[in-house]
Amino acid sequence: MIDVYYWPTPNGHKITIMLEECGMPYKIVPVDIGGGDQFKVEFLRICPNNRMPAIIDHAPLGGGNPISIFESGAILEYLAEKSGKFMPKDIAGKYAVLQWVHWQMANLGPMMGNANHFKNTAKSMVDDESKLEYGQRRFIGDVDRLAGVMDAQLSAHPYLAGAEYSIADMISWPWAVLLDRLIYTEPGSMDGFPHLKRWLETVGAREAVKRGRAAGSDLNKTKFTPEEEKARRDLLYNQTNASVRAAREAALKA
Ligand SMILES: N[C@@H](CCC(=O)N[C@@H](CS)C(=O)NCC(=O)O)C(=O)O
Structure with missing residues (x-):
């Protein structure tokens, strides 16, 4: 257990x-x-x-x-x-996966956290919202770059690390699926990322992903x-x- x-x-x-x-x-x-x-x-x-x-x-x-x-x-x-x-055993395949795992840990997760903070959470924590502008520009800009990185990679491959679904997808999807709710909140603002949108839907349709995302959802009600x-x-x-x-x-x- x-x-x-x-x-x-x-x-x-x-x-x-x-x-x-x-x-x-x-x-x-x-x-x-x-x-x-x-x-x-x-x-x-x-x-x-x-x-x-x-x-x-x-x-x-x-x-x-x-x-x-x-x-x-x-x-x-x-x-x-x-x-x-969910991780190939051969060296090339293994590191194809691990480089995206580390990419997520060092880039997508922290940058989305910071972008969400300045765009959404911090509004109730400052007396003047203009104080948030620099942080918004800095972090939303980098999230936009990272969405472009994923879209480019997914234009050439079905999954982040190549042909197979792997832990690289499982580690990136829970953040990426929040892009439209937290960052690209204007309707249609993710239309420039068609490959990313296709991957979000494919991964999100997996039953294990649905169950994993629902786990403990009553805890913060x-x-x-x-x-x-x-x-x-x-x-x-x-x-x-x-x-x-x-x-x-x-x-x-x-
Ligand atoms: N790099 C860590 C990040 C984990 C993380 O930031 N967890 C947040 C919730 S999503 C947390 O525990 N926050 C508690 C706190 O801020 O004190 C990981 O990927 O495990």
């Missing part, structure tokens, strides 16, 4: 999609990131970076004691190795008061060294 430390966000969906694709049994352990579960000692022992997702595999590849892994890219690489699926919403936002968007230090010290002592 694999425990998945999880909250229903794009980074969480990557893992549940892969587990559903592989038919591996898993148990969701909720990490309410607005409520501060990522700073709990038990979680920091698994993930010192106070970010979900993370996993504990109680029957790890190669046997032995349970292992824990954080960072969604590392988790998908592990699950691909354990299952023997709680309605909060405006004050509670503000406290949850403050916790997520005002982190410094000071906010993790106390939790880290407690984790080390425990």
